[in-house]
Amino acid sequence: MVCPNCRAELSASDTYCAKCGTMQQTVAAQAPQTGSTHQLIPYKNPMALTSYYLGVFSVLPMVGILLGAIAVALGVMGLRFWRANPQAGGQIHSWIGILAGGFFGALWLTLLVLLLIAIFSQVPRA
Numbered sequence: 001m002v003c004p005n006c007r008a009e010l011s012a013s014d015t016y017c018a019k020c021g022t023m024q025q026t027v028a029a030q031a032p033q034t035g036s037t038h039q040l041i042p043y044k045n046p047m048a049l050t051s052y053y054l055g056v057f058s059v060l061p062m063v064g065i066l067l068g069a070i071a072v073a074l075g076v077m078g079l080r081f082w083r084a085n086p087q088a089g090g091q092i093h094s095w096i097g098i099l100a101g102g103f104f105g106a107l108w109l110t111l112l113v114l115l116l117i118a119i120f121s122q123v124p125r126a
């Protein structure tokens with residue numbers, strides 16, 4: 001934190017600047033908000049939030065392939081958005097979206113491929 005008046009280095013607990021005496025409440029108000037509510041639900045990072053929900057819903061068979069793929073894509077975008085705007089949060093939601101969407105998407109895709117192989121292997125040969 002830096003004093004807006006004289007640019008002196010200040011600690012977050014300082015109420016007044018030790019060098020020039022400027023009141024520091026304005027500095028505290030301008031500090032990035034990293035409250036717990038922002039970390040729990042990243043409203044400012046809709047890509048991360050959407051990725052999280054799509055990742056959760058990718059547990060549904062077959063449609064989970066599509067939902068999982070979108071969840072991974074949005075999760076990567078959400079992580080990029082979080083790196084550019086750390087105060088927006090959404091890191092955890094993005095990772096859950098990527099991991100859950102990637103896992104279930106790959107799971108349903110594997111089952112679909114195995115199902116198709118089973119069906120085609122049972123086609124009677126002429």
Ligand SMILES: [Zn+2]
Pocket residue numbers: 003004005006007008017018019020021022
């Ligand atoms: Zn100062």
